[in-house]
Amino acid sequence: MLRPFRVSQPTSVTEACAELARLGEDAKVYAGGTELILLLRLGLVQYSHLVDVKRVPELGELAWDGKAMHIGAAVTHRRLERSAEVTAHLPLLQQATELVANVRVRNVGTIGGNLCFGDPHSDPAPALLVHDTRVKISTHSGDRTIGLEAFYIGLFETAIAPDEILIELQVEPLPPGVGSAYLRAARFERPSLGVAVAVAQHDGRLANVRLAVSCVGPVPMRLQELESRLAGATLAEAQQIVRQAQRHYKEVLQPVDDLHGSVAYKTCLTGVLLGRALAQAVGTNGSN
Numbered sequence: 040m041l042r043p044f045r046v047s048q049p050t051s052v053t054e055a056c057a058e059l060a061r062l063g064e065d066a067k068v069y070a071g072g073t074e075l076i077l078l079l080r081l082g083l084v085q086y087s088h089l090v091d092v093k094r095v096p097e098l099g100e101l102a103w104d105g106k107a108m109h110i111g112a113a114v115t116h117r118r119l120e121r122s123a124e125v126t127a128h129l130p131l132l133q134q135a136t137e138l139v140a141n142v143r144v145r146n147v148g149t150i151g152g153n154l155c156f157g158d159p160h161s162d163p164a165p166a167l168l169v170h171d172t173r174v175k176i177s178t179h180s181g182d183r184t185i186g187l188e189a190f191y192i193g194l195f196e197t198a199i200a201p202d203e204i205l206i207e208l209q210v211e212p213l214p215p216g217v218g219s220a221y222l223r224a225a226r227f228e229r230p231s232l233g234v235a236v237a238v239a240q241h242d243g244r245l246a247n248v249r250l251a252v253s254c255v256g257p258v259p260m261r262l263q264e265l266e267s268r269l270a271g272a273t274l275a276e277a278q279q280i281v282r283q284a285q286r287h288y289k290e291v292l293q294p295v296d297d298l299h300g301s302v303a304y305k306t307c308l309t310g311v312l313l314g315r316a317l318a319q320a321v322g323t324n325g326s327n
Protein backbone atom coordinates (compact mmCIF):
# COMPACT_ATOMS: atom_id res chain seq x y z
CA MET A 40 0.00 0.00 0.00
CA LEU A 41 1.22 3.48 -0.88
CA ARG A 42 1.10 5.99 1.96
CA PRO A 43 -0.18 9.44 0.93
CA PHE A 44 2.38 11.95 -0.37
CA ARG A 45 2.32 15.31 -2.10
CA VAL A 46 3.91 15.91 -5.49
CA SER A 47 5.49 19.22 -6.59
CA GLN A 48 5.98 19.82 -10.29
CA PRO A 49 8.63 22.54 -10.67
CA THR A 50 9.29 23.91 -14.14
CA SER A 51 12.89 25.06 -13.67
CA VAL A 52 16.08 23.73 -12.08
CA THR A 53 16.11 26.69 -9.66
CA GLU A 54 12.57 25.95 -8.54
CA ALA A 55 13.24 22.21 -8.18
CA CYS A 56 16.40 22.81 -6.12
CA ALA A 57 14.56 25.33 -3.93
CA GLU A 58 11.83 22.75 -3.26
CA LEU A 59 14.39 20.13 -2.20
CA ALA A 60 16.19 22.62 0.05
CA ARG A 61 12.88 23.73 1.62
CA LEU A 62 11.50 20.23 2.24
CA GLY A 63 14.72 18.57 3.43
CA GLU A 64 14.70 14.85 4.22
CA ASP A 65 10.92 14.53 3.74
CA ALA A 66 11.33 14.96 -0.02
CA LYS A 67 12.76 12.84 -2.82
CA VAL A 68 13.34 13.51 -6.51
CA TYR A 69 10.86 11.62 -8.67
CA ALA A 70 11.42 10.94 -12.38
CA GLY A 71 9.90 7.84 -14.04
CA GLY A 72 9.13 6.28 -10.66
CA THR A 73 9.93 2.71 -11.80
CA GLU A 74 12.22 2.22 -8.80
CA LEU A 75 10.97 4.84 -6.37
CA ILE A 76 7.28 3.91 -6.46
CA LEU A 77 8.23 0.25 -6.03
CA LEU A 78 10.24 1.10 -2.89
CA LEU A 79 7.43 3.29 -1.52
CA ARG A 80 4.85 0.59 -2.21
CA LEU A 81 6.99 -2.03 -0.43
CA GLY A 82 7.40 0.34 2.53
CA LEU A 83 11.20 0.25 2.18
CA VAL A 84 11.39 4.06 2.06
CA GLN A 85 8.98 6.76 3.15
CA TYR A 86 8.69 10.33 1.83
CA SER A 87 5.85 12.75 2.39
CA HIS A 88 6.81 14.79 -0.68
CA LEU A 89 8.02 13.92 -4.17
CA VAL A 90 9.63 16.52 -6.43
CA ASP A 91 8.72 15.51 -9.99
CA VAL A 92 11.50 16.74 -12.30
CA LYS A 93 9.93 15.72 -15.61
CA ARG A 94 8.53 19.20 -16.31
CA VAL A 95 11.94 20.86 -16.04
CA PRO A 96 12.87 21.53 -19.71
CA GLU A 97 16.65 21.20 -19.13
CA LEU A 98 16.22 17.64 -17.86
CA GLY A 99 14.31 16.64 -21.01
CA GLU A 100 16.93 17.91 -23.47
CA LEU A 101 18.67 15.55 -25.87
CA ALA A 102 21.06 17.54 -28.03
CA TRP A 103 24.27 17.16 -30.03
CA ASP A 104 26.50 20.26 -29.86
CA GLY A 105 29.00 19.13 -32.50
CA LYS A 106 31.36 17.67 -29.87
CA ALA A 107 29.22 15.88 -27.27
CA MET A 108 25.69 14.63 -26.65
CA HIS A 109 23.91 16.44 -23.83
CA ILE A 110 21.44 14.00 -22.34
CA GLY A 111 18.97 15.44 -19.84
CA ALA A 112 18.59 13.29 -16.73
CA ALA A 113 14.85 12.83 -17.35
CA VAL A 114 15.30 11.49 -20.89
CA THR A 115 13.77 8.00 -21.02
CA HIS A 116 15.61 4.87 -22.10
CA ARG A 117 13.14 4.61 -24.99
CA ARG A 118 14.01 8.07 -26.31
CA LEU A 119 17.72 7.25 -26.19
CA GLU A 120 17.16 3.92 -27.87
CA ARG A 121 15.23 5.53 -30.75
CA SER A 122 17.30 8.69 -31.16
CA ALA A 123 19.05 8.93 -34.55
CA GLU A 124 21.75 11.15 -33.00
CA VAL A 125 22.48 8.66 -30.21
CA THR A 126 22.67 5.85 -32.78
CA ALA A 127 25.02 7.92 -34.95
CA HIS A 128 27.34 9.28 -32.25
CA LEU A 129 26.99 6.82 -29.35
CA PRO A 130 26.12 3.41 -30.82
CA LEU A 131 27.47 1.66 -27.70
CA LEU A 132 24.98 3.50 -25.48
CA GLN A 133 22.16 2.77 -27.91
CA GLN A 134 23.09 -0.92 -27.86
CA ALA A 135 23.09 -1.07 -24.05
CA THR A 136 19.92 0.99 -23.68
CA GLU A 137 17.77 -1.15 -25.95
CA LEU A 138 18.47 -4.11 -23.65
CA VAL A 139 17.08 -2.40 -20.54
CA ALA A 140 14.13 -4.31 -19.05
CA ASN A 141 11.16 -4.24 -21.43
CA VAL A 142 9.45 -1.55 -23.48
CA ARG A 143 7.14 -0.56 -20.61
CA VAL A 144 10.06 0.16 -18.26
CA ARG A 145 12.04 1.85 -21.06
CA ASN A 146 9.07 4.09 -21.85
CA VAL A 147 8.97 5.61 -18.36
CA GLY A 148 12.36 4.85 -16.79
CA THR A 149 14.91 7.62 -17.20
CA ILE A 150 18.67 7.55 -17.64
CA GLY A 151 19.04 9.85 -14.61
CA GLY A 152 16.91 7.55 -12.47
CA ASN A 153 19.01 4.60 -13.55
CA LEU A 154 22.24 6.30 -12.46
CA CYS A 155 20.92 8.00 -9.30
CA PHE A 156 19.41 4.78 -7.96
CA GLY A 157 22.98 3.46 -7.77
CA ASP A 158 22.04 -0.12 -8.62
CA PRO A 159 25.15 -1.87 -9.95
CA HIS A 160 22.85 -3.96 -12.18
CA SER A 161 22.70 -1.26 -14.82
CA ASP A 162 23.02 -1.72 -18.58
CA PRO A 163 23.80 1.91 -19.54
CA ALA A 164 26.43 2.43 -16.80
CA PRO A 165 29.35 0.46 -18.33
CA ALA A 166 28.71 1.99 -21.77
CA LEU A 167 28.72 5.47 -20.24
CA LEU A 168 31.92 4.71 -18.29
CA VAL A 169 33.66 3.65 -21.50
CA HIS A 170 32.66 7.05 -22.94
CA ASP A 171 34.26 8.91 -19.99
CA THR A 172 30.85 10.47 -19.32
CA ARG A 173 30.60 13.56 -17.15
CA VAL A 174 27.50 14.44 -15.15
CA LYS A 175 26.21 17.87 -14.16
CA ILE A 176 24.65 18.14 -10.70
CA SER A 177 22.82 21.15 -9.23
CA THR A 178 21.72 22.40 -5.81
CA HIS A 179 20.18 25.68 -4.70
CA SER A 180 23.76 26.90 -4.09
CA GLY A 181 25.28 26.06 -7.50
CA ASP A 182 26.38 23.48 -10.07
CA ARG A 183 29.21 20.95 -10.25
CA THR A 184 30.32 18.55 -12.96
CA ILE A 185 32.06 15.27 -12.15
CA GLY A 186 33.15 12.12 -13.98
CA LEU A 187 30.76 9.16 -13.81
CA GLU A 188 33.41 7.05 -12.06
CA ALA A 189 33.44 9.48 -9.14
CA PHE A 190 29.63 9.51 -9.15
CA TYR A 191 29.40 5.84 -8.14
CA ILE A 192 30.40 5.48 -4.48
CA GLY A 193 29.00 2.15 -3.26
CA LEU A 194 26.05 -0.22 -3.45
CA PHE A 195 22.98 2.01 -4.03
CA GLU A 196 25.16 4.96 -3.02
CA THR A 197 26.09 7.83 -5.34
CA ALA A 198 27.70 11.25 -5.07
CA ILE A 199 24.24 12.90 -5.25
CA ALA A 200 23.36 14.56 -1.93
CA PRO A 201 19.69 14.60 -0.85
CA ASP A 202 19.30 18.25 -1.90
CA GLU A 203 21.00 17.76 -5.29
CA ILE A 204 19.55 17.00 -8.71
CA LEU A 205 21.27 15.27 -11.60
CA ILE A 206 20.75 17.62 -14.52
CA GLU A 207 22.50 16.14 -17.54
CA LEU A 208 25.05 13.69 -18.88
CA GLN A 209 27.77 14.96 -21.22
CA VAL A 210 28.92 12.15 -23.48
CA GLU A 211 31.57 12.49 -26.19
CA PRO A 212 31.79 9.96 -29.03
CA LEU A 213 34.63 7.46 -29.12
CA PRO A 214 37.68 8.53 -31.18
CA PRO A 215 37.57 7.76 -34.93
CA GLY A 216 38.52 4.16 -35.78
CA VAL A 217 37.54 2.87 -32.34
CA GLY A 218 34.92 0.10 -32.34
CA SER A 219 32.71 -0.87 -29.42
CA ALA A 220 30.48 -3.61 -28.05
CA TYR A 221 28.18 -4.19 -25.09
CA LEU A 222 27.41 -7.73 -23.96
CA ARG A 223 25.43 -8.92 -20.99
CA ALA A 224 24.20 -12.06 -19.27
CA ALA A 225 20.69 -11.78 -17.80
CA ARG A 226 19.03 -14.48 -15.76
CA PHE A 227 16.44 -12.25 -14.08
CA GLU A 228 14.79 -8.94 -14.99
CA ARG A 229 17.99 -6.93 -14.57
CA PRO A 230 21.40 -7.82 -15.98
CA SER A 231 23.48 -10.34 -14.01
CA LEU A 232 26.67 -9.13 -15.68
CA GLY A 233 27.40 -6.46 -18.27
CA VAL A 234 30.61 -5.54 -20.10
CA ALA A 235 31.30 -2.61 -22.40
CA VAL A 236 34.40 -2.46 -24.54
CA ALA A 237 35.95 0.08 -26.91
CA VAL A 238 39.08 -0.70 -28.91
CA ALA A 239 41.01 0.14 -32.09
CA GLN A 240 43.31 -2.16 -34.01
CA HIS A 241 46.39 -1.01 -35.96
CA ASP A 242 48.59 -3.51 -37.80
CA GLY A 243 47.01 -6.33 -35.82
CA ARG A 244 47.73 -4.69 -32.43
CA LEU A 245 45.13 -3.27 -30.05
CA ALA A 246 45.11 0.40 -29.08
CA ASN A 247 42.79 2.81 -27.25
CA VAL A 248 41.42 -0.04 -25.11
CA ARG A 249 38.61 0.82 -22.71
CA LEU A 250 36.86 -1.81 -20.57
CA ALA A 251 34.00 -1.42 -18.09
CA VAL A 252 32.04 -3.98 -16.09
CA SER A 253 28.76 -3.75 -14.20
CA CYS A 254 26.89 -6.03 -11.77
CA VAL A 255 29.93 -7.94 -10.49
CA GLY A 256 30.76 -5.72 -7.51
CA PRO A 257 29.05 -2.88 -5.62
CA VAL A 258 29.65 -0.32 -8.40
CA PRO A 259 30.03 -0.39 -12.20
CA MET A 260 33.74 0.15 -12.91
CA ARG A 261 36.39 0.84 -15.55
CA LEU A 262 39.28 -1.67 -15.54
CA GLN A 263 42.10 0.79 -16.26
CA GLU A 264 45.00 -1.41 -15.20
CA LEU A 265 43.82 -4.20 -17.49
CA GLU A 266 43.25 -1.68 -20.30
CA SER A 267 46.94 -0.71 -20.21
CA ARG A 268 47.99 -4.39 -20.24
CA LEU A 269 46.01 -4.96 -23.44
CA ALA A 270 47.54 -2.06 -25.36
CA GLY A 271 49.82 -3.46 -28.09
CA ALA A 272 48.53 -7.04 -27.74
CA THR A 273 46.98 -9.00 -30.59
CA LEU A 274 43.29 -9.82 -30.24
CA ALA A 275 44.11 -13.44 -29.37
CA GLU A 276 46.64 -12.36 -26.71
CA ALA A 277 44.16 -9.86 -25.26
CA GLN A 278 41.43 -12.49 -25.08
CA GLN A 279 43.80 -14.78 -23.20
CA ILE A 280 44.75 -11.99 -20.78
CA VAL A 281 41.14 -11.11 -19.95
CA ARG A 282 40.18 -14.78 -19.55
CA GLN A 283 43.08 -15.35 -17.14
CA ALA A 284 42.58 -12.19 -15.05
CA GLN A 285 40.34 -13.90 -12.44
CA ARG A 286 42.42 -12.78 -9.46
CA HIS A 287 42.46 -9.21 -10.76
CA TYR A 288 38.63 -9.18 -11.05
CA LYS A 289 38.34 -10.48 -7.47
CA GLU A 290 40.62 -7.74 -6.14
CA VAL A 291 39.30 -4.83 -8.17
CA LEU A 292 35.60 -5.58 -8.66
CA GLN A 293 35.00 -7.03 -5.16
CA PRO A 294 32.40 -9.60 -6.24
CA VAL A 295 30.11 -11.33 -3.76
CA ASP A 296 28.19 -14.60 -3.97
CA ASP A 297 24.50 -13.84 -4.57
CA LEU A 298 21.45 -14.93 -6.57
CA HIS A 299 23.18 -13.88 -9.79
CA GLY A 300 26.02 -16.36 -9.25
CA SER A 301 29.04 -17.29 -7.17
CA VAL A 302 32.23 -15.23 -7.12
CA ALA A 303 33.95 -17.91 -9.22
CA TYR A 304 31.14 -17.86 -11.79
CA LYS A 305 31.09 -14.06 -12.02
CA THR A 306 34.85 -13.66 -12.42
CA CYS A 307 34.98 -16.45 -15.03
CA LEU A 308 32.04 -14.92 -16.95
CA THR A 309 33.65 -11.47 -16.81
CA GLY A 310 36.68 -12.83 -18.69
CA VAL A 311 34.54 -14.71 -21.21
CA LEU A 312 32.30 -11.73 -21.99
CA LEU A 313 35.21 -9.28 -22.18
CA GLY A 314 36.97 -11.63 -24.64
CA ARG A 315 33.87 -11.88 -26.82
CA ALA A 316 33.20 -8.14 -26.63
CA LEU A 317 36.80 -7.37 -27.71
CA ALA A 318 36.34 -9.53 -30.82
CA GLN A 319 32.99 -7.91 -31.57
CA ALA A 320 34.36 -4.39 -31.03
CA VAL A 321 37.33 -5.01 -33.34
CA GLY A 322 34.87 -6.14 -35.98
CA THR A 323 32.85 -2.91 -35.75
CA ASN A 324 35.70 -0.51 -36.52
CA GLY A 325 37.70 0.01 -39.67
CA SER A 326 40.58 -2.02 -38.26
CA ASN A 327 43.68 -2.70 -40.34
Ligand SMILES: Cc1cc2nc3c(=O)[nH]c(=O)nc-3n(C[C@H](O)[C@H](O)[C@H](O)COP(=O)(O)OP(=O)(O)OC[C@H]3O[C@@H](n4cnc5c(N)ncnc54)[C@H](O)[C@@H]3O)c2cc1C
Pocket residue numbers: 067068069070071072073074075076092112113138139140141144147148149150151152153154155156160161162163199203204205206228229230
Ligand atom coordinates in the same frame (compact mmCIF):
# COMPACT_ATOMS: atom_id res chain seq x y z
C1 LIG B 1 11.01 -4.56 -13.83
C2 LIG B 1 12.27 -3.77 -14.00
C3 LIG B 1 13.28 -4.25 -14.80
C4 LIG B 1 14.46 -3.50 -14.96
N1 LIG B 1 15.44 -3.99 -15.79
C5 LIG B 1 16.55 -3.25 -16.00
C6 LIG B 1 17.56 -3.69 -16.91
O1 LIG B 1 17.45 -4.73 -17.56
N2 LIG B 1 18.66 -2.90 -17.05
C7 LIG B 1 18.83 -1.73 -16.36
O2 LIG B 1 19.83 -1.04 -16.53
N3 LIG B 1 17.88 -1.29 -15.51
C8 LIG B 1 16.76 -2.02 -15.31
N4 LIG B 1 15.79 -1.56 -14.47
C9 LIG B 1 16.04 -0.30 -13.80
C10 LIG B 1 15.55 0.87 -14.66
O3 LIG B 1 16.53 1.22 -15.57
C11 LIG B 1 15.33 1.98 -13.78
O4 LIG B 1 14.20 1.60 -13.09
C12 LIG B 1 14.99 3.33 -14.40
O5 LIG B 1 15.90 3.79 -15.34
C13 LIG B 1 14.95 4.27 -13.26
O6 LIG B 1 14.54 5.50 -13.74
P1 LIG B 1 13.26 6.22 -13.14
O7 LIG B 1 13.15 7.48 -13.89
O8 LIG B 1 12.07 5.34 -13.14
O9 LIG B 1 13.75 6.48 -11.64
P2 LIG B 1 12.91 6.80 -10.31
O10 LIG B 1 12.26 5.53 -9.83
O11 LIG B 1 12.01 7.97 -10.56
O12 LIG B 1 14.08 7.21 -9.37
C14 LIG B 1 15.09 6.28 -8.98
C15 LIG B 1 15.99 6.96 -7.94
O13 LIG B 1 16.78 7.98 -8.55
C16 LIG B 1 16.49 9.26 -7.96
N5 LIG B 1 16.47 10.21 -9.07
C17 LIG B 1 15.82 10.07 -10.27
N6 LIG B 1 16.11 11.08 -11.08
C18 LIG B 1 16.94 11.91 -10.41
C19 LIG B 1 17.61 13.13 -10.72
N7 LIG B 1 17.47 13.73 -11.92
N8 LIG B 1 18.38 13.71 -9.77
C20 LIG B 1 18.54 13.13 -8.55
N9 LIG B 1 17.95 11.96 -8.19
C21 LIG B 1 17.17 11.35 -9.11
C22 LIG B 1 15.16 9.11 -7.25
O14 LIG B 1 15.07 10.00 -6.16
C23 LIG B 1 15.23 7.65 -6.81
O15 LIG B 1 16.00 7.54 -5.65
C24 LIG B 1 14.60 -2.27 -14.29
C25 LIG B 1 13.58 -1.79 -13.48
C26 LIG B 1 12.41 -2.53 -13.33
C27 LIG B 1 11.33 -1.96 -12.47
